[in-house]
Amino acid sequence: MSASRRDDLRNVAIVAHVDHGKTTLVDKMLWQSGAFGEHDHVAERAMDSGDLEREKGITILAKNTAVRYAGKAAIDAGLADGMTINIIDTPGHADFGGEVERGLSMVDGVVLLVDASEGPLPQTRFVLRKALAAQMPVVLCINKVDRPDARISEVVDEVYELFMDLLVDAEHHQDQLDFPVVYASAKAGIASLTPPADGALPDGEDLEPLFRTIIDTIPAPSYDDDAPLQAHVTNLDASNFLGRLALLRVHNGTIRKGQQVAWCRRDGSITPVKITELLMTEALERRPAESAGPGDIIAVAGIPDITIGETLADVDDPRPLPLITVDEPAISMTIGINTSPMAGRVKGAKVTARLVKDRLDRELIGNVSMRVLPTERPDAWEVQGRGELALAILVEQMRREGYELTVGKPVVVTREIDGKVHEPVERLTIDTPEEYLGSITQLLASRKGRMEQMTNHGTGWVRMEYLVPSRGLIGFRTQFLTDTRGTGIANHVFEGYEPWQGEISTRISGSLVADRSGPATAYAMANLQERGTLFIPPTTEVYEGMIVGENSRADDMDVNITKEKKLTNVRSAGADVLERLAPPRVLSLEQSLEFCREDECVEVTPEAVRIRKVELDQTLRARAAARARRS
Structure with a gap:
C-alpha cells in the first residue's frame, strides 16, 4: 500500500x-x-x-x-x-x-x-x-x-x-x-x-x-495508489435535464464519464451501472467534466434509485464504504390527508392519500435524519425528525407544493433502556435581560428543566444553561418570548436520553372553539374578544370544531362566532362594531403546531393554516371528556 x-x-x-x-x-x-x-x-x-x-x-x-x-x-x-x-x-x-x-x-x-x-x-x-x-x-x-x-x-x-x-x-x-x-x-x-x-x-x-x-x-x-475506485454518496439533488444526481466524495481511484461502475447498494447487493454524466462544482455552478480523482466532490447522473450512504466502486473489485449513520429522531408527528369540512376547496390541490404518501417517500430519499412509519389509519403516517422546526419545514414545503394535510401535535420519540421508558433531553442555553430571570426559572421549573450553569456577564444580561426534556420545549418558544417581551434568546440541541420524568403541563390556556359553520361576524367577535385572543379576522369562513382563538381561562369554550346583530329601524347591523375590534393574532405554521394540545391538530392547505379539534363534533367531545373524568 x-x-x-x-x-x-x-x-x-x-x-x-x-x-x-x-x-x-x-x-x-x-x-x-x-x-x-x-x-x-x-x-x-x-x-x-x-x-x-x-x-x-x-x-x-x-x-x-x-x-x-x-x-x-x-x-x-x-x-x-x-x-x-x-x-x-x-x-x-x-x-x-x-x-x-x-x-x-x-x-x-x-x-x-x-x-x-x-x-x-x-x-x-x-x-x-x-x-x-x-x-x-x-x-x-x-x-x-x-x-x-x-x-x-x-x-x-x-x-x-x-x-x-x-x-x-x-x-x-x-x-x-x-x-x-x-x-x-x-x-x-x-x-x-x-x-x-x-x-x-x-x-x-x-x-x-x-x-x-x-x-x-x-x-x-490522502488516498491509496493501489486501491480501486471508491466513491461515497453523501447527498442527492435533481436536475430537470439529467434526473437524479448523486453527490459523491471520491476516496480512491478515478471515475470517468461513460464508465461502467459497481453500485454497492444499502441491502448489500451490487449492480453494474453506467455513469452517463459527470459534473464538478465551480463557484455556484456545476460544469461537465471528463474525470475526477481522489478527494474530488462530484455529481453523477444515470442511476435513478441511488440513495445516500451507498458506494460506487470498481466493477472488477467492488469494496463498499461504511454506510452513513446519523443520530436518531427525537420528535414525531402525524401527517395525513385533510379531513376537515373545507377539504378540496382549493383548485388543483393534492388531497389524496397516495399523493401524500408518495411525497413523504420522496423526502426520505434525501433526508437521512427523517423516518416515516405507518399508523392505524391508512391515510395518515407518523413522521419522525430531529425537532419541531425540521418537521414544520417539511409541512411548509408540502403546503407550497399544493398539498392539503392534517398535522398532529408534535410528540417525543421514546425508547426503552433496561426495561424503563427513556425520553430525549435537550441542552438549552438562554440569554436574557436580568429582570426576566425569575419568570424564566419558574417557566422552566414547570417543564422539568434542571439548571446546570448561570453566568452574569455584568452587562445586564444573564446566560443560563438547562437540561430540559424535549417534551418541555414543545410550545416553549412562544411562552418564552411573551415572558421576556421578545428580548430573550433561546437555543437548544439534543443531549441524550433520560428516564421518563412524569407529566409536564405546557399550555395553561384553553381554546375558543367554533360551535357551527358560517362566516365569522364582527358583532360576535366584538363580544368574544373579552374572553380571550382571536386568531381570525371578520368574514372568515369557520366550521364546527375549528379553533378561532385562545381562551383566557384554562378550559375550552364552544362559541358562536357567526352570530349576527338583529336589525332595528334605529341602527344598521354593522354600526359601532368594526372600530372596537382588536387585530387578530395570526399564527404561523410553527406557532400553530406549538399551540396545539393533545386533542387538537392543524389543517394545512395552500391558502390557509387552521387549528381544529381532532373530534369536530362538540357532543362527542363532551362525552369523551366525561368518560375520561370517570376513569
Missing part, C-alpha cells in the same frame, strides 16, 4: 451555531477568490438558494461550493496555478443535524465559526463533538469581532473550555487542543491572526490569513 496526497485540493466544512455568519463568510470567500465577475449580479447569502432559507434567514440543506484560490499561500506551497478549496456550508440549527453529519463525511477538517459576542452555543457543542469524534483538525474563526458588544478573549477561553469538556481522553487527543485562531469580520471580508480590540475591525485587508490557515491546517486528501 502506497499513500499519496492531493496537494492541490482541500475539503473543508464551515460549521457553527445558527446566525454566527457561515453563509456570509462563504459569500466573501467566493468574491475574493474571483468566482464572480465584476458585473455579476449575485444575491447576498448566495448559498441559501431555497425560498424558505431566504425567508427564515437560516441554512436548511448542506451545500457545497468550490473556491479556486491562487493567492500567496498557494504560490508559497508551490502551486503556481492555484488550488481548489471545496467548502461545505452546513446548517446551524440543531434540527438539521443530519445535514451537518453528512457534510462532515465529505471533508478532512472544519472551520469552527463562533460569534465574538455570543460565544459557543448548543449547536457549537454539537458540531464540535462530531468533528472531534472524527479526529478532524479544527480552525477556530472568531467572527463579528467588530460588534459593539464583542468580548473576544473571553470567547476564545470559552471555546478552549468547550474543547476540554468534549475531549474525554485528553492525552489521546492532546494535539486537537492545539488549534489556530483567526479573527474575522465576514461582513467586511477581513481576517487577521492577531486579535483586534473588542468592537474593532481586524488589521488585515482581506481574507488571505483565513485562506492561508485553512491550507496550512486542513490536510490534503
Whole structure:
C-alpha cells in the first residue's frame, strides 16, 4: 500500500451555531477568490438558494461550493496555478443535524465559526463533538469581532473550555487542543491572526490569513495508489435535464464519464451501472467534466434509485464504504390527508392519500435524519425528525407544493433502556435581560428543566444553561418570548436520553372553539374578544370544531362566532362594531403546531393554516371528556 496526497485540493466544512455568519463568510470567500465577475449580479447569502432559507434567514440543506484560490499561500506551497478549496456550508440549527453529519463525511477538517459576542452555543457543542469524534483538525474563526458588544478573549477561553469538556481522553487527543485562531469580520471580508480590540475591525485587508490557515491546517486528501475506485454518496439533488444526481466524495481511484461502475447498494447487493454524466462544482455552478480523482466532490447522473450512504466502486473489485449513520429522531408527528369540512376547496390541490404518501417517500430519499412509519389509519403516517422546526419545514414545503394535510401535535420519540421508558433531553442555553430571570426559572421549573450553569456577564444580561426534556420545549418558544417581551434568546440541541420524568403541563390556556359553520361576524367577535385572543379576522369562513382563538381561562369554550346583530329601524347591523375590534393574532405554521394540545391538530392547505379539534363534533367531545373524568 502506497499513500499519496492531493496537494492541490482541500475539503473543508464551515460549521457553527445558527446566525454566527457561515453563509456570509462563504459569500466573501467566493468574491475574493474571483468566482464572480465584476458585473455579476449575485444575491447576498448566495448559498441559501431555497425560498424558505431566504425567508427564515437560516441554512436548511448542506451545500457545497468550490473556491479556486491562487493567492500567496498557494504560490508559497508551490502551486503556481492555484488550488481548489471545496467548502461545505452546513446548517446551524440543531434540527438539521443530519445535514451537518453528512457534510462532515465529505471533508478532512472544519472551520469552527463562533460569534465574538455570543460565544459557543448548543449547536457549537454539537458540531464540535462530531468533528472531534472524527479526529478532524479544527480552525477556530472568531467572527463579528467588530460588534459593539464583542468580548473576544473571553470567547476564545470559552471555546478552549468547550474543547476540554468534549475531549474525554485528553492525552489521546492532546494535539486537537492545539488549534489556530483567526479573527474575522465576514461582513467586511477581513481576517487577521492577531486579535483586534473588542468592537474593532481586524488589521488585515482581506481574507488571505483565513485562506492561508485553512491550507496550512486542513490536510490534503490522502488516498491509496493501489486501491480501486471508491466513491461515497453523501447527498442527492435533481436536475430537470439529467434526473437524479448523486453527490459523491471520491476516496480512491478515478471515475470517468461513460464508465461502467459497481453500485454497492444499502441491502448489500451490487449492480453494474453506467455513469452517463459527470459534473464538478465551480463557484455556484456545476460544469461537465471528463474525470475526477481522489478527494474530488462530484455529481453523477444515470442511476435513478441511488440513495445516500451507498458506494460506487470498481466493477472488477467492488469494496463498499461504511454506510452513513446519523443520530436518531427525537420528535414525531402525524401527517395525513385533510379531513376537515373545507377539504378540496382549493383548485388543483393534492388531497389524496397516495399523493401524500408518495411525497413523504420522496423526502426520505434525501433526508437521512427523517423516518416515516405507518399508523392505524391508512391515510395518515407518523413522521419522525430531529425537532419541531425540521418537521414544520417539511409541512411548509408540502403546503407550497399544493398539498392539503392534517398535522398532529408534535410528540417525543421514546425508547426503552433496561426495561424503563427513556425520553430525549435537550441542552438549552438562554440569554436574557436580568429582570426576566425569575419568570424564566419558574417557566422552566414547570417543564422539568434542571439548571446546570448561570453566568452574569455584568452587562445586564444573564446566560443560563438547562437540561430540559424535549417534551418541555414543545410550545416553549412562544411562552418564552411573551415572558421576556421578545428580548430573550433561546437555543437548544439534543443531549441524550433520560428516564421518563412524569407529566409536564405546557399550555395553561384553553381554546375558543367554533360551535357551527358560517362566516365569522364582527358583532360576535366584538363580544368574544373579552374572553380571550382571536386568531381570525371578520368574514372568515369557520366550521364546527375549528379553533378561532385562545381562551383566557384554562378550559375550552364552544362559541358562536357567526352570530349576527338583529336589525332595528334605529341602527344598521354593522354600526359601532368594526372600530372596537382588536387585530387578530395570526399564527404561523410553527406557532400553530406549538399551540396545539393533545386533542387538537392543524389543517394545512395552500391558502390557509387552521387549528381544529381532532373530534369536530362538540357532543362527542363532551362525552369523551366525561368518560375520561370517570376513569
